[in-house]
Amino acid sequence: MQKLKSVLVSIEQSGRIEMDVLQKLTQEEKEIVNTLFHENLVSEALVFLEEMDTDAEWHLFMERAMVSKKQKFPFWRPILKYAAIFVGVMVTGYLVFRQNDMVNQNPISEMSIKLKMGNDNVKVIQEESSQQIISASGKVLGVQKGNRISYKVDSEISELVYNELEIPFGKIFEVELSDGTLVHLNSGTKIKYPVKFLNTGKREVFIEGEAYFKVAKDKNHPFVVHSDQVDVEVLGTEFNFSSYKEDTEIKTVLVEGSVSMSNSLRPEDQLVLVPGTKGAWNRVSHHTHEEKVDVDLYTGWIKGELVFRDISFLDMAKKLERSYNVVIENNNEPLSGKILNARFHVDIESIDDVMKSIGELHSFQYTIKNGKITID
Template sequence: MEEVLMMLKNGTYQSELAAAISQVAAEDLNSNTTGDLTSLEIENIYAGIQQKLHHTDAEPDEFQTRRKIIPLWSKISTAAAIALIAAGVLFYNQRKMPAVPGTATVKINIVPGANRAFLTLSGGKRISLSDAADGKIAQEEGVSITKTAGGQLVYSDAGSGPEKNAKQNRVSTPKGGKWRINLPDGTAVWLNAASSIAYPASFKGSKVRGVELNGEAYFEVAKDKAHPFIVKTDNQEVEVLGTHFSVNSYADETSVKTTLLEGRIRITGAGQQKILKPGEQSILNGKVLKIGTADLETAVAWKNDEFVFRGESIKEIMRVLVRWYNIDVEYRGAVTTEGFQGKIGMQKDITEVLQLLELTEAVHFKIEGRKIIVTK
């Protein structure tokens, strides 16, 4: 964007910009124009572009990295960049931007993920939540388990009666699936793709509210000072009283990341204990537990149906795409170690995501069935 701004300032490509603006307007089916824009209209749009770019600041990187970071739009060719800016200026009038060509080829339709999950009851019965009808689907220890019309799993404990045995339930999501669970204590859990959470059907009679997590989840914990809420992963334990936080503990990631949005939590891992404050993130890497400033948008992007990349390598990005699109990945030849920065909606077709990455010219893709081949 800085390079494009400089070109616009010195007027080097003003004629190309004017031609791009006219072309976009001419191709716009919703346009009220009957021909080329007038020179005055072009000048006004050109001035508007400069004004907007003068007030566009790059988003800061919360975590610094030694490798080069590529904004996903920074290596577009000059002509393409100007055309895209022209299209973007007109987009507020609900006009469509031309599709960006990419080298990714499609042989089958790879669709994005959706609400998919399975509930396993204490007796071993497995229920497909995406296929189950809305309403009551099971009952455990007097607790009613209901699937709502909005695609949530809700546990309703009357809160009275004798203490109950801790019968374990488990909700698991496949690759390409997410689900939300409301636990018996009122805690809300958003479960990301290829993840699972185990918990008792009732917390009654327990001194703590303990759950076990594999993968990634976002928690909004119901307040109960007398009964701390504990999330256990393979190498870490998170203790809270009532707060909002996320945990990323995928087995194929090199570290466990815990991000705090609200409240306070205690992290236990690698023989250490750390207290997190809002806006902080802990990173457990082997026997090292570190605390730093969190990028909150990135940490919970998946919950908000977005991919947000802030300096991740192509291999880190592809691990995310594997879980959401249920694909296989093959790397051929040397692969770039540069980092990528940008965002795109998770409901986009995978080709749109790959094309956005390809615009950097640092990586290319080929699709064969459900396999993505990555080359430099």
Template sequence: MNKKEAKNLFKKYLNNECTSEEIQLLYKFLESYQNDKGLDDNEFQKSRIWKNIEQKALPNKNNENYFFKLVLRYAAVFVGLFGLVYTMFWFTSSGTEEIQGTVDAILVKTSDNQQLIIRQNDNRVIRGNNGDILGRQAQDMITYENNDTEELVYNKIWVPHGKKFKLKLSDGTFVHLNSGSSLKYPIGFAKKTERRVFLKGEAYFEVAKDSNNPFKVVANEIDVNVLGTHFNVSNYDEEITYAVLAEGSVQVSHNTKNNSTASKILEPGEMASLEKDALVLSKVTVEDYINWRNGNLSFHNEHFGSIVKKIERHYNVVVKNEYSELNNQRFRGIFRSETIVDLLETFKESAEFDYLIDKNQIIIKKPN
């Protein structure tokens, strides 16, 4: 087997698409590396890094089958040969949330602990562990079949920095997921029960109307209750949690620190934000908060210190700000197809600073 064939076969294995014969071929290919002493220093370092991942991914190694361990042991070799950095996804049955931000792939974890790598240009069928068709992927969206169920079974999707993705839930609700977000959702909704999903990050919802089954978004410290409407929810770590209503009506609730519940009813064009353990109602321009769905990056007269996280998620970069005075500078604008360099140069028109780009790291410096 040549390198190209092995690469394609390993990709199939990561997607759980290998036949038994192909698994045997991959087994033999991996086994051929057991006596190979020719790894260079770079590959050796990657092997050591992978050992650390292995310790986290497989705490009970004695319970794993030999082939699984063999694939894991030599995954570093595949990293060296093919650059398959996303392979770490497949080998973690736990701890996914801790590493998902460090690799460049959309991941769906099914109720039976399968972990599916989703490529945005693919068209594929999503099946359950019994072989039934649950949904279908058409490039940047997965559509789930309209299946009622008596028992709720949940999937979870992670969208890394630099990517966006869409879901059509089994009730017809559309969900647009922003970069650095995750959503836990049922693959089918039970009749006469609340349609409940769990969000971390940011998403825009177009909820299918169903007066008998209210829809609820649980977003850490707030809940958003609706019947059928369009709205945006954001609850990234270390950022203000808020909900913005585009059309219809929603109730935003918050359980305060003294165990009481505060609620706000939103009208279109209003935002409820959680500030100092209280819900604050304000008028906003809705488009400013939802145009990320079209790939735009927008700022609403925001401090640079709060903008940094948005830049990191949108461009999949790390920003290190060594010029703290810049944090108090406010910026406003919409960036569509601009590169990270275009954005920084635009900022420099209204604030003096220097910057360096080192691979995926942006270092902000005091101007000379």
């Protein structure tokens, strides 16, 4: 395994395969190297090898690979075709069975905050604890304290490496990126970001859900938020961004500074927002529009507040489900279209309190059982 590592390091540094270097390897390992090189997976393979504990694991893995080859099962290429990184080859190898056994014994709860640091490397974040965030190669990337992860600006990373955070319903979380940008993440949100921004190009992140950004100023490296077909670009500002899949619109509300909002389907619809305005892109019509808004209606969730103004119960229910981690089944059709105004605090009012308050305005019966609310 060490010989294979050294060969892959040489290829990663030179960008090509030196035939004299391959002489150190077995025929089977040469085939592996050629496949990895042509699939552009050399860097990922090095990460995978770092995660192997012993040479014994490597030999077991190779035995499995050779068996599949003798059976004329195309072991490498189909796996690499569907795997994001080299660790995906474990799907047909010995190691996957060991990992599956561990997962079955200790399944990750849907209520857990999850930090994905590789294709199969998922760390559960405990909000009441603290820990270092360490890469597969042993480098310290940052630290988690309570409900925030802060990444180091000076971590020993020279290439673009991504982490992904997933926040479940009923929780909010914060991540401080390596440039000092602070991101508040709402319930039911996923965000993908580099563990360290490089000194070239733009600072780019990818999001599904809702987040409030306090972007660190850097005029040489614009900050870009990507979601679906929409891009929001800034140099340094504060804004709220919402892109839940179940919502018909992707929305940006500007609090401070200036942002540019565009979409790939209709580039001519680019907006430049000023503070106190909202830009929205419709997933169905693909049109973009802007309007003046009360920013507090869109940013109160950071403090646990849920503020609703002129909103239908149908849309209100979606937000309540995310914030309280419940399922709302509404069998009262007239209620769906009722327009409501309300303000709640998730740390003060329970979901039962919320339903009672709404029921005082529009009478209905409901039951709550095992996290499911049924309205009749």
